[in-house]
Amino acid sequence: MRPGMSKIFNQPLQLHLMNISLFTVPDIPLIHEGDDIAMIICERFDLHDRDIVVIVSTIVAKAEGRIVELSDIVPSDRALAIAERNDGDPRLVQMVLDESREILLESPFLLVETENGNVCVNAGIDGSNIDGDRIVLLPEDPDRSAKRIREEIFALTARTVSVIITDTNGRAFRDGQTGVAIGISGIAPTRDWRGRCDLFGKVLEVANEAVVDEIAGAANLLFGEGGDGTPVVVVRGLDCYAEHEGLGSIHFPRSEDVIRDAIARASASAYKMT
Ligand code: GDP
Numbered sequence: 127m128r129p130g131m132s133k134i135f136n137q138p139l140q141l142h143l144m145n146i147s148l149f150t151v152p153d154i155p156l157i158h159e160g161d162d163i164a165m166i167i168c169e170r171f172d173l174h175d176r177d178i179v180v181i182v183s184t185i186v187a188k189a190e191g192r193i194v195e196l197s198d199i200v201p202s203d204r205a206l207a208i209a210e211r212n213d214g215d216p217r218l219v220q221m222v223l224d225e226s227r228e229i230l231l232e233s234p235f236l237l238v239e240t241e242n243g244n245v246c247v248n249a250g251i252d253g254s255n256i257d258g259d260r261i262v263l264l265p266e267d268p269d270r271s272a273k274r275i276r277e278e279i280f281a282l283t284a285r286t287v288s289v290i291i292t293d294t295n296g297r298a299f300r301d302g303q304t305g306v307a308i309g310i311s312g313i314a315p316t317r318d319w320r321g322r323c324d325l326f327g328k329v330l331e332v333a334n335e336a337v338v339d340e341i342a343g344a345a346n347l348l349f350g351e352g353g354d355g356t357p358v359v360v361v362r363g364l365d366c367y368a369e370h371e372g373l374g375s376i377h378f379p380r381s382e383d384v385i386r387d388a389i390a391r392a393s394a395s396a397y398k399m400t
């Protein structure tokens with residue numbers, strides 16, 4: 127086969143190179159309640175149209191004042207019981223219960239659905255990257271926060287960007303955590319391949335790529351988890367802009383969520399046994 131020919135179709139290769147760039151936004155200060163995240167970003171980075179601005183939930187939450195002193199929380203009997211069983215802090219458990227609309231798993235850790243439909247451990251509440259005996263909750267409505275920041279960026283710069291707010295989550299079945307999108311604006315949550323063809327002309331029936339989580343994962347490579355102080359990443363070169371708000375359809379409807387069903391059945395029978 128001649129170089130430059132596709133192995134499969136014996137046709138000329140598309141020889142354009144694909145390329146995505148990711149930039150950290152430099153010199154972001156420690157964020158406090160009332161800080162203007164959009165302004166802080168725009169002052170430090172020259173945004174282009176169709177950039178994707180990826181922001182860690184921790185700084186959005188801090189700016190929104192979603193910080194709680196552990197010593198201010200009075201745990202209920204239920205929180206005390208769960209904490210004892212899980213060897214955790216009853217005040218944190220209480221906060222997780224308060225932030226959740228459904229508990230999927232109580233032990234050995236609290237797996238919950240937050241008010242916005244995100245399923246995660248401990249309602250995404252985190253004691254890291256905050257000073258003292260304080261904890262950071264997730265933003266109250268991350269989709270709304272993403273929309274607001276996107277609109278503020280437009281007001282400041284006249285640039286049309288997408289915004290993704292992320293958290294770091296563990297996954298079922300695999301060790302290690304990755305970035306996930308918990309709030310989006312100006313981008314669709316998935317890229318639907320269904321109806322398109324594979325290399326051999328077969329029609330794809332299932333593939334629906336979770337692009338916002340992939341972008342969150344890539345950005346998380348630059349965020350890190352520790353004291354890097356790099357909570358904002360700009361992704362350039364991915365043409366993902368869409369007039370779309372919110373994660374919405376990324377959460378399975380209940381009737382299709384087989385894993386959740388299985389967890390519910392397993393924990394119900396575990397309760398019966400104890
Ligand atoms: P999460 O993934 O939303 O839970 O956020 P992390 O706590 O993992 O932090 C991700 C990144 O944001 C790390 O680089 C942190 O150092 C950084 N970070 C967190 N809070 C702040 C802040 O107030 N200012 C700055 N500059 N960086 C922060």
Ligand code: MN
Nearest residue numbers: 250252293294
């Ligand atoms: Mn977190």
Ligand code: MN
Nearest residue numbers: 293294350351
């Ligand atoms: Mn993180």
